[in-house]
Structures are given as C-alpha cells and as structure tokens.
Amino acid sequence: MAKVLVVTSGKGGVGKTTSTAALGVALAKGGKKVVLVDFDVGLRNLDLVMGAERRVVYDLINVVQGDAKLAQALIRDKRISNLSMLPASQTRDKDALTDEGVARVIAELKEKFDWIICDSPAGIERGATLAMRHADVAIVVTNPEVSSVRDSDRIIGLLDSKTERAEKGDQIEKHLLLTRYDAARAERGEMLKVEDVLEILSIPLIGIVPESEEILRASNLGAPVTLAANPSAPARAYFDAARRLNGEKLEMVMPNDRKGFFGKIFGRRAA
Amino acid sequence: MNLISFFKRPVTAPIAKDRLKLLLAHERGAIGNSNVIALLREEIVAVIAKHFPVESDAIKVRMESGDVISTLEVEVEIPTQLCAEIKGAAKDGAKKDGATQTLKVTASA
Numbered sequence: 001m002a003k004v005l006v007v008t009s010g011k012g013g014v015g016k017t018t019s020t021a022a023l024g025v026a027l028a029k030g031g032k033k034v035v036l037v038d039f040d041v042g043l044r045n046l047d048l049v050m051g052a053e054r055r056v057v058y059d060l061i062n063v064v065q066g067d068a069k070l071a072q073a074l075i076r077d078k079r080i081s082n083l084s085m086l087p088a089s090q091t092r093d094k095d096a097l098t099d100e101g102v103a104r105v106i107a108e109l110k111e112k113f114d115w116i117i118c119d120s121p122a123g124i125e126r127g128a129t130l131a132m133r134h135a136d137v138a139i140v141v142t143n144p145e146v147s148s149v150r151d152s153d154r155i156i157g158l159l160d161s162k163t164e165r166a167e168k169g170d171q172i173e174k175h176l177l178l179t180r181y182d183a184a185r186a187e188r189g190e191m192l193k194v195e196d197v198l199e200i201l202s203i204p205l206i207g208i209v210p211e212s213e214e215i216l217r218a219s220n221l222g223a224p225v226t227l228a229a230n231p232s233a234p235a236r237a238y239f240d241a242a243r244r245l246n247g248e249k250l251e252m253v254m255p256n257d258r259k260g261f262f263g264k265i266f267g268r269r270a271a
Numbered sequence: 272m273n274l275i276s277f278f279k280r281p282v283t284a285p286i287a288k289d290r291l292k293l294l295l296a297h298e299r300g301a302i303g304n305s306n307v308i309a310l311l312r313e314e315i316v317a318v319i320a321k322h323f324p325v326e327s328d329a330i331k332v333r334m335e336s337g338d339v340i341s342t343l344e345v346e347v348e349i350p351t352q353l354c355a356e357i358k359g360a361a362k363d364g365a366k367k368d369g370a371t372q373t374l375k376v377t378a379s380a
Contacts, residue, residue, distance in 0.1 A: 145287075146287050146290065149291055150295065150298075154298075157299070186284065188282070189284045190282070190284060191284055192284050193284065196284065196287075196288045199288075200288070
C-alpha cells in the first residue's frame, strides 16, 4: 500500500529539502520504491540537493498540464535504482498547479511507488496546502528556535484542517523532526530542549538531527548524508527516522555532542 | 560585566519556552475561531452599512480569550462629522477625540 508523505514546516530554511532527500535515500536503501516530488514551484532545489540538476527535462507542471507523460518527467537516481524524483518547474508559477492535476499525478505515482515524498514550499499558501493535500503522513521539520516552533504550530493546524484526510474526518499521522539540534547548547539552557518543543507542539517525535558540518558538505556535493558509506551522526538520525516511518519501534538516541575534549574547552565561547 | 557574568552566560531557553507557550495559547484560539469571526464580521458590516455609510475596514472584530470569560469585541469607527449629521443617540455617544464608538459584547467561554 503506497503512502504519501509530506515534509513541511511553515518556516523556510529549516531543512525540508535536505530532510526530504536524506529520508528518501534512507527509505530507498531499505528496499522501498521511493519518489521525491518537489512542490516548490519557481524555487526548485530538490534537484540540486539530489545532484540531478543537469538531468531535468520535464517537470511536475508539464505532467499536471498533460504536456509530458509522468515517465518522461521522472528522473531515476543513478546511485540508487529504486529512487526517483519529480522536479518542480523553475519558470512557471504555482498557479499552474491545479488541484485535480496534482490529484491525478499522485494517484499515478501511488501505482508505481511505495513512498511518495512531497517536499513542501515554505509558507502557508497554495503551494504548501497542495503539497499536503493528499498526504497520509506528515513530517513537520522544526528547528529549536522560537519562530520555527511558532510556524510549525500553524502548519500542524493546517494539516488538521486542509488535508483530504482531515476533511473526510480521518486523522493524518503527524511526526516532528527536530533539526539543527545542539545537545550541548540545549543542556546549557541556550537552546530549547527536545522536551520543550515536544511539550509545545505535542506531536510524536520521529528524529533528532544534530547541527552538523556534514549537511552543508552533502548539499555541496549533491549527495544526501544518507548516501555516504560511513553514516555520520545526522545520517544515522535520518536512517532511524526512516525505519520509524516504516513502523519500527526504535529507541530515540540523543545525537552525541560532536565536540571532543578540546572542543568542549575551547569551542564553548567561540560559538 | 563582572567575572561571573563573563563565564556564565544567561540562560535564555526557558524564556523562549514561556514566550512561545503564552503566544501559542493565544494564537490557537484566535485562528481556530477565525472562520466564525470572519463570518460574524461580514454580517455585522452588512447590518451597520444599512444605517451608516462606513467602510468595511472601519469595523474590527476581536476575540479575547480569558480563563473564565472570553470577550468578543466589536469596534466600529464612524467619522465624528458623520455622526453629527445623523440625529439621535449616535451624536451623544460619539467620542470627540478618536471619533470612534465601541460596542462590546461579552460571550461566555
């Protein structure tokens, strides 16, 4: 049974696209057939983060409007054969996406894949509501920071009212993915703790991704962290989150402080 | 800055948490009822417009949530000159300074 997952947040820059890419790779490595759909029309970036920017020919809007077949627009990953992506249009605007067109594309993708992961644009406008529209599961990406938490709260409200499931009176499965977390700073009272964010947003936690140099390195290379042969701390967090999405019960691991003894002594004031 | 405050940074996360909790308690209520308030506003505008030629943005409808009692506040701004022209109660009730009349309705929580 295919599942539609939306990766959303309200606020921009918290790690939606990075998380979409990393989770997609992790789920595909676990043997699932996965497709990543970029809904950020006009500001597509999933292609770049996935290292497929030079392979885009057709996009979601071409398919929605019937100018291209789905198979023509899908880009199959060269590193993992059971992972594909459907890019957003860079030149058109979001009004070119119709509700019926998106519904048709999602229905077609459900026949071919196990997981359809929709990378939502920031904001609460049409692009974001269309991305969440057909979702069965939602991942709300949140940074331990006041504006991100506030916007996540707003997005949770929309998930409970604007999705197809919500309108039918069904529940949409919601998970919190806390990103850019620095356990040491949280411990020192400089950053909201995991439990603070959970208490405020009251949705279950699916993963804690630590602040890490590996994230920028991965986007520089167009290779999500979960592709690396030796998984880094953020990669391990994404692998665990992917397993939880598949229903596994795993103990939540607090990503360990990446600083060593010297970092603890000298790095404290420098941050 | 003394030596202690140099080495011990003030703890700010609890402040962030408290601010968020307070703000969201307020926002959740307001946004949750936003459809009712928008509808109410439309209907109030229609009723007022029958008697006063006011612009729709001169009417503000707000819901304030309290512990026991919540108030629904409807504020209608009418130009003082206009009020003076209209005979009767409107003239006596108009404030000279802000040219605003406020009607308050209290609703139980």
